[in-house]
Amino acid sequence: MSTGLWLVGARGSVATTAVVGALAVRAGLAARNGLVTESPAFAEAGLPPLEGFVFGGHDVTAMPLAKRAEALGQAGVVPRHLPAVLADELDQVDARIRPGGRQEGETQAEHAARLAADIRSFAQASGVDRVVVVNVASTEPPAEPHPAHASLDALETALEQGATVLPTSSLYAYAALQAGSAFVDFTPSTGARLPALDELARRERLPYAGSDGKTGETLVKSTLAPMFQTRELHVQSWVGMNILGGGDGATLADPHASLSKTRSKGRSVAETLGYEVVAPVHIDNVPDMGEWKTAWDHIAFEGFLGVRMTMQFTWQGCDSALAAPLVLDLARLAARAAQAGESGPLPALGFFFKDPVASSEHRLATQYDVLVAWARDLAGRSA
Template structure:
């Protein structure tokens, strides 16, 4: 069926490195496929590209080789101690396909990305560009965002994630945004995706606290329990925590988190999400939620929960799932937003359900369509 290229934006980051090393481990039979949605029995026979058909490349501003990054993650307890050595050849092969990220913006950046994608695509069936880079601040609206004809002369108004989406579509590649950044979420870029016949999906991977919210909020709604307030505190280490220490970047993340509650409860509720950077946590994160609700006859009650997890280990298998699913979308000629991938995201594209159970059913149906 041919090879599917996976071009990772932020290719030397923790999530990308874990995904590349994990794919190599799974191909070699060195690990179980725990956490991989597309390997569940519900997706058997869906004609998805196999992990052996995925070829990794990408951009990054950092220069640390993938093998070294894998060793660092192993020392931090994210990867098994023996894994970096066992998959060193696969990591070196991916390293040879990495390129420096553009340092300029606008048309110069687009031309560099298109050139790198064109080179990468040689011998591949399709390419999926997958953004796992740091979160950007929100993109202020601009008249050029409204139509492709206007945008063509104003590429300088696009943030990096949107420039990548533009370049991906121009290069004939699908695009997935695993971050809460702008990505392809502009009318002009939607127009370009449809015109070039490329699929896109996103945004902001749903891996921890918001995953729980997408299950618990429908529970309250379906039981007729009145949620009065829902507050959360997130403690993050690592690069993600450092990025989200910037209030502008954190506002993008918080907005996507809050939408899951509003959409599932049918209205806004009191309470906010706070994100605190704790460097000592490294690649781990802790989320604490406090839910105040009332039941029959107005009886007040609370739910408190704590979620602790390794961000890279939660996100990496979903990155592989999305690469396989978007590769299938490319092969099938799907163009424009793929709403059925909403299962993976806090703020999904298109019109689809927002509770996890319905999103899973929609994804399973799409995969077998």
């Protein structure tokens, strides 16, 4: 099965790292570290091999992919020498990246139609069996509610009337589904999480997944919170502080955009523990951190006879290096899900997300068990 991976935000750090990495792995220039779906547990699931992927996408910047890759090499996100070695292939991908922004005078309906047409042309030109769209564009502020979100009918009527009713991420989701593609939201933006789009996905028999890749502090939270829970240690407060630079840091310096992120980050602890916890989360843009993020968490908990204890951790990660393999994993899994006929939300992919659609399970180990069971089930289904 050959698969097209269409990246929204295709020239960003995460997208570029994913493309460089896939090309490098394919060329035998890098190991498969960090790719969840390359472990033996997924061997029988019939996932499309990385080798058969073709890449394209939308972005609003014109900075060529090869140049972005070069910068990521300098920053230590990808091996220094790789971008030069892969320059030609990166240029080929770059040629398949289309402008994503709304054009002067375009209605939102026309905008959506153009985006969907881009995806369809890509599918045809590249001859792939199936396209998966993954959103890795800049995080949006939380969306304003609108009545047109409530049903597909309401949405289509509004769009036909020339109204602007969807946040951009949802417009991409709409276009993806219209173009017959599964949609995965790696960001905390709204994406497909609107009743109208859920309806569309089910009507088109397409699956969607999200939201917000779980790659750092929240990953650790969802690993540690069950320890406190099963040991009956009562968490009193869980404070998180994140510092990061790069494009994501700059975006999140806007308190409005940051709100989507802190909301998404804040849920897992209380939902896992089953009680409310004082759990403030801060995100600071510290430009000198570049593509690196440091998180510090302070957890206060109460044990037997009310004794108070604390745990702290620091996580020093390279965000895009953590995110990129998951984007590839998700593309493989979503493509296979589409092929196997799944439609609507894919709660079994919660392992990858801070705020999983159609699931309130945040415990990482349990999420993994669910994922593996689902993959096993796929194994038995028609290819």
